[in-house]
Amino acid sequence: MQYKDLALYYDEMMDVDYDSWTNFLISLFKKYDLDYIDKTVLELGCGTGNMTLKLANLGLKVIALDISQEMLNVARDKVKKGVIFVNEDMKNIDFDKKFDFVFSFCDGFNYILEEDELFLIFKKVYNLLKEEGLFVFDISSEYKLKNIIGNNTFTLNEEKYAYIWDNYLEDDIVDMYITFFVKEGDFYRRIDEHHTQRIYKLDDMLRMLKKAGFNKIDVYDNYSFETIKENSQRITFAVRK
Numbered sequence: 489m490q491y492k493d494l495a496l497y498y499d500e501m502m503d504v505d506y507d508s509w510t511n512f513l514i515s516l517f518k519k520y521d522l523d524y525i526d527k528t529v530l531e532l533g534c535g536t537g538n539m540t541l542k543l544a545n546l547g548l549k550v551i552a553l554d555i556s557q558e559m560l561n562v563a564r565d566k567v568k569k570g571v572i573f574v575n576e577d578m579k580n581i582d583f584d585k586k587f588d589f590v591f592s593f594c595d596g597f598n599y600i601l602e603e604d605e606l607f608l609i610f611k612k613v614y615n616l617l618k619e620e621g622l623f624v625f626d627i628s629s630e631y632k633l634k635n636i637i638g639n640n641t642f643t644l645n646e647e648k649y650a651y652i653w654d655n656y657l658e659d660d661i662v663d664m665y666i667t668f669f670v671k672e673g674d675f676y677r678r679i680d681e682h683h684t685q686r687i688y689k690l691d692d693m694l695r696m697l698k699k700a701g702f703n704k705i706d707v708y709d710n711y712s713f714e715t716i717k718e719n720s721q722r723i724t725f726a727v728r729k
Contacts, residue, residue, distance in 0.1 A: 495558035497670055497679075498536050501649065509593065510542040512711035513624065516726055522622060524548055527588035530616060532578040532609075532625075533596030537563025537571075544570040548589070553578060579605055586618045592625040595722070598633070598685040601661065603692070610700035614729065623702070623727040626711070632721040633662050633687045647671070660687040690716070690723065697727055704728040 517524050525547040534540045534552035536559050543550050544567055552567075553574040554560050560573050567573075578596065590613045600606040613623050628637070638657030644650055650669045655662055661684060668679040690707070697705055706726040709716045716723055 495536065495556060495562050497649065497668070498559070498562070499538065501651075501668075504538070504594065506538050506542055509539065509711045510546070512713075512724075513591075514546070515713070516622070516624065520622065520726075520728065522588075522620075524589070528585075529589045529591060530581070530583070530587045532581070532590065532592040533594070533599075534563060534573070535559050535594065537566045539591070539593045540571055541567045543591070551583075551587075553581065578609060581609070581612050581616070583616060586621070587616055588618055588621055590617060590621070590623045595626060595628040595685070597625060598628050598688070599683075601684060601686045603688075603696070606688070607696045607700060610696055610702070614701045617729055619729055621729055624725065625727075626722050626724045627688055627693070628685065629716075629720050629723050630687050630689055631719050633657070633685060635719075636721065637664070638662050650676075661685075662687065693723075693725065697725070702727045702729065 527548055529543055529548045529550045531540055531543065531550055531552040534554045535556075537552065540550055540552045540563055550571045551574060552563065552571055553576050554563070555575070555577045557575050560575055564573055578592070579600065597606060597609070600609065617623060634657065637655050640655050642651075642653040648671050652667045654665045664683040664685070666681045666683070668681070669676040670679060694705060704727065707716055708714065708724045708726065709720045710722045711724055
């Protein structure tokens with residue numbers, strides 16, 4: 489299962505500028521003239537809670553959802569108050585309340601392998617948002633998954649951990665086989681993970697969002713206000729009802 493044994497080491501191995509992502513959100517709130525203090529957020533695929541903590545510290549009321557119980561255990565240790573955690577697949581989201589914001593960070597939607605399933609998530613998000621609600625998410629771009637990740641092998645050898653990361657691209661599916669070696673005392677623990685992501689073209693994403701009912705869609709290069717380029721690796725969507 490994805491992000492099971494790896495959950496305890498995820499934060500140490502990942503290099504993500506969560507502060508920049510948070511600053512982008514704050515700027516986005518200002519751009520759209522949206523209040524955020526004490527507003528409600530549904531975070532899909534919260535992982536170990538790095539952005540969850542940032543959102544809670546901004547004064548937002550967060551419900552954070554993830555399919556991995558192990559990742560949620562780490563998140564709960566990190567975020568002590570102000571957040572409700574839910575162990576659930578984002579494909580099954582069902583709440584009897586509406587939210588001011590829905591967020592999904594760090595390419596969570598690339599893990600949705602069927603287009604019709606992703607469309608249903610977009611439709612559910614639309615229905616869960618309040619009027620003028622904001623939906624922000626990112627995907628790994630077609631360029632990144634085809635030209636940087638796909639059919640390539642990466643290795644890393646550090647004192648505390650090492651990995652071998654083999655990737656195989658077929659059609660629009662990338663299979664990632666990652667073997668980690670994590671130092672525990674005088675020995676190394678082996679962790680094997682298999683991740684599968686789907687490439688989604690920008691035009692297909694825009695089509696699905698519009699079909700789901702969204703009519704205000706902005707697209708950015710990573711978590712910045714720069715226009716996306718041919719070689720953009722992360723595409724961020726800011727979508728409003």
